[in-house]
Amino acid sequence: MRPTVAVVGGGPAGLMAAEVLATAGVAVTVYERMPTVGRKLQVAGRGGLNLTHSEPLDAFLDRYGSARAHLAPAIERFGPDALRAWSEGLGEATFVGSSGRVFPEGFRATTLLRAWLRRLDDLGVELRTRHTWQGWTDGGALAFTDRDGATITVAADASVLALGGASWPRTGSDGAWVAPLQATGVDVRPLRPANSGFLVAWSEVFHERFAGTPVKDVSVRHGGMVARGDLMITRDGIEGGPIYALSSRLRSTIDSGTAALLEVDLFPNTTAAALAARIDRRRPKDSLTTGLTRAGLAPVTVGLLREATANQPPTSPRALAAVLRTLPLTLTAPQPIARAISTAGGVALDAVDEHAMLRARPGTFVAGEMLDWEAPTGGYLLQAAFSTGVAAADGVLAYLDTVRS
Numbered sequence: 001m002r003p004t005v006a007v008v009g010g011g012p013a014g015l016m017a018a019e020v021l022a023t024a025g026v027a028v029t030v031y032e033r034m035p036t037v038g039r040k041l042q043v044a045g046r047g048g049l050n051l052t053h054s055e056p057l058d059a060f061l062d063r064y065g066s067a068r069a070h071l072a073p074a075i076e077r078f079g080p081d082a083l084r085a086w087s088e089g090l091g092e093a094t095f096v097g098s099s100g101r102v103f104p105e106g107f108r109a110t111t112l113l114r115a116w117l118r119r120l121d122d123l124g125v126e127l128r129t130r131h132t133w134q135g136w137t138d139g140g141a142l143a144f145t146d147r148d149g150a151t152i153t154v155a156a157d158a159s160v161l162a163l164g165g166a167s168w169p170r171t172g173s174d175g176a177w178v179a180p181l182q183a184t185g186v187d188v189r190p191l192r193p194a195n196s197g198f199l200v201a202w203s204e205v206f207h208e209r210f211a212g213t214p215v216k217d218v219s220v221r222h223g224g225m226v227a228r229g230d231l232m233i234t235r236d237g238i239e240g241g242p243i244y245a246l247s248s249r250l251r252s253t254i255d256s257g258t259a260a261l262l263e264v265d266l267f268p269n270t271t272a273a274a275l276a277a278r279i280d281r282r283r284p285k286d287s288l289t290t291g292l293t294r295a296g297l298a299p300v301t302v303g304l305l306r307e308a309t310a311n312q313p314p315t316s317p318r319a320l321a322a323v324l325r326t327l328p329l330t331l332t333a334p335q336p337i338a339r340a341i342s343t344a345g346g347v348a349l350d351a352v353d354e355h356a357m358l359r360a361r362p363g364t365f366v367a368g369e370m371l372d373w374e375a376p377t378g379g380y381l382l383q384a385a386f387s388t389g390v391a392a393a394d395g396v397l398a399y400l401d402t403v404r405s
């Protein structure tokens with residue numbers, strides 16, 4: 001008889017595990033709580049679907065920080081080139097964007113996902129949607145509530161848990177798996193927002209006027225890290241690529257008990273002297289705001305200057321230029337995890353063995369963002385989800401070989 005494997009969670013990690021297992025001849029059923037699979041992948045597709053990154057593998061692996069050693073075997077086994085070839089095999093050739101990021105030519109997830117689901121269907125993978133995993137029965141079977149709220153139990157030869165993190169819960173990933181895993185003795189690190197925005201106590205005047213306004217091409221600095229790009233002012237704080245890039249460091253500072261001071265260079269392409277000369281052209285009877293606007297500063301830039309100086313900006317052009325190049329913003333907390341791009345924390349890496357199997361539950365494997373790793377945006381998140389999906393499937397195949405021989 002063919003071995004049976006239950007894959008729980010129909011995101012990139014779970015579906016990739018399903019593909020590898022079904023290709024090896026295993027009877028696979030994917031259980032997914034939402035009406036359709038791959039919802040977070042679809043959301044990622046709205047931003048162009050940055051599948052992976054083209055930088056050399058050593059630099060690529062460094063993006064996973066302290067999880068590098070754990071993830072390296074999975075990413076070396078199924079890395080950026082393999083992922084690109086896989087995408088091409090599904091009819092979505094990829095290209096390298098100017099930043100080195102890799103995208104499918106279609107620039108979205110829908111076509112890729114549709115072709116992938118066709119392939120999985122051809123391989124005989126069964127999809128059971130609207131099935132929410134609740135944990136294990138006393139006898140060790142997987143317990144689900146189905147679309148009618150009834151409890152069903154599933155006893156498979158092995159299972160892969162690929163339930164994602166807790167960001168964007170409307171896509172189905174809500175982190176509710178933490179409780180059953182902890183109850184079974186698995187060490188789960190607290191789920192935290194990663195690649196997230198941060199809260200700033202803006203004045204009412206500022207957020208009323210500028211929430212939703214971008215601040216173009218700035219450089220931000222914190223704790224020795226620097227990132228460049230566009231910021232977005234939100235009602236209660238600040239977000240955008242450069243903030244996400246620093247978010248892990250900012251979060252650590254806040255965790256240590258202090259607010260995080262972010263230094264923003266609003267004019268990274270200009271010297272302080274050139275900026276001072278530009279500001280100095282304002283007419284003597286201009287108010288500060290009129291003068292700075294006349295000097296070509298965007299209203300949001302002037303607003304930020306006022307926020308950062310408690311509405312007491314210096315008056316001399318040289319001092320003004322200095323503040324605009326090193327604008328201090330106090331970030332008090334990360335935005336809630338529901339708004340983050342990804343999740344830090346999760347199943348502790350030493351809670352799984354080198355085959356991605358839970359030490360506390362032999363026969364149960366873990367893949368994707370529910371593991372305790374984090375990485376910046378740039379394709380590193382999806383790459384790790386796909387790679388750990390392959391690794392978990394490899395682990396299952398090795399396990400099935402052992403238990404069935």
Ligand SMILES: Cc1cc2nc3c(=O)[nH]c(=O)nc-3n(C[C@H](O)[C@H](O)[C@H](O)COP(=O)(O)OP(=O)(O)OC[C@H]3O[C@@H](n4cnc5c(N)ncnc54)[C@H](O)[C@@H]3O)c2cc1C
Nearest residue numbers: 009011012013033044050133164172173368369379381382
């Ligand atoms: C706005 C946004 C943009 C992004 N853009 C990119 C990008 O361009 N590049 C990139 O690399 N990454 C991006 N990411 C991150 C990337 O999408 C995730 O890292 C990736 O989807 C994680 O894959 P996963 O399979 O581990 O989890 P998920 O994709 O979250 O899949 C987990 C699945 O498990 C299901 N599930 C959860 N709990 C249960 C349960 N109890 N029972 C049954 N099913 C359950 C969920 O419904 C979900 O379908 C983005 C994320 C967001 C939110």
